[in-house]
């Protein structure tokens with residue numbers, strides 16, 4: 001049986017005739033309902049544009065104050081970094097590292113990987129680590145948790161609103177922008193297309 | 209009824225890039241992305257069980273010990289996860305209290321129970337509605353990350369409320385345990401192979 005005409009469902013391993021849905025429609029597994037394929041318009045170009053936008057937003061979101069509070073004349077600003085630093089100084093190393101990874105380092109790595117992969121594909125340029133980048137991108141994605149952090153900010157603000165005066169900093173707007181860019185990035189990156197383009201660049205015959 | 213799965217036809221799907229290849233002892237790596245090729249994730253049940261048991265163990269200190277200490281005008285008051293929720297209810301913030309209740313108590317607990325049931329389903333060879341069990345698996349994988357809410361909230365509070373004896377928030381020992389529970393349950397969900405649910409259906 002020639003494998004090239006078939007694909008398998010990632011969630012239930014059902015052997016399927018390869019579906020090639022139109023842009024705007026989706027292919028689902030008939031047995032378990034798993035989303036198999038959702039093609040996107042200009043996936044490579046959009047990923048490239050969005051990852052550049054994300055990279056630009058990353059710096060203000062990281063270093064400008066997100067929220068500031070005022071209690072009895074004392075003022076204090078909080079950035080993404082101050083939380084990590086304070087936890088570190090309180091010897092909560094494990095928690096500090098966890099927060100650092102999921103809110104600072106991994107979102108950054110994800111955007112850089114998106115930029116590298118889509119940039120190379122857009123210019124049809126080969127690179128010996130291209131497959132590794134896409135591989136790591138797919139595996140690290142779920143550990144970046146900006147949207148959960150955003151909810152954390154909301155809950156913290158509600159808790160503090162009873163005892164202190166709050167000010168929202170410029171960093172918060174950049175952070176929300178980054179959040180939306182990230183969500184668009186995830187939904188516009190078409191994994192199927194990316195792997196296919198990489199295979200073409202490497203001169204391999206491959207269809208998934 | 210025998211269902212046509214890739215494995216039954218001697219084909220293996222690459223977990224990373226979707227490449228479908230002939231199952232062959234010599235073909236151990238995906239020709240496209242070079243990740244290891246397996247018909248099913250190797251030792252999926254054992255790995256999931258190991259992560260799950262560690263998560264169960266850490267779930268206890270995560271709920272017994274204080275997750276943070278709030279100091280107001282010199283008087284320190286330790287809060288457990290549940291204590292924090294009760295404090296929110298007492299200060300009339302019911303919606304936020306419910307949100308924290310769902311993210312910090314219900315989601316981790318349902319994840320632990322859900323993954324245990326999935327393991328039982330696979331190990332015991334149950335053949336109940338596989339579609340429903342797959343949906344449950346997907347929900348478990350999706351909601352896991354939202355439990356980090358408490359950890360992030362603490363990291364923000366700790367940074368902002370830092371004024372010595374006037375008012376201060378310190379993270380407590382339960383924060384480490386709770387963070388570990390979230391990571392371990394995420395790893396447990398990630399190492400569970402949902403195709404094992406469907407393999408039960410094909411067994412005679």
Ligand SMILES: [Zn+2]
Pocket residue numbers: 009010011012013014029030031032033034
């Ligand atoms: Zn399926």
Ligand SMILES: [Zn+2]
Pocket residue numbers: 222223224225226227238239240241242243
């Ligand atoms: Zn592969």
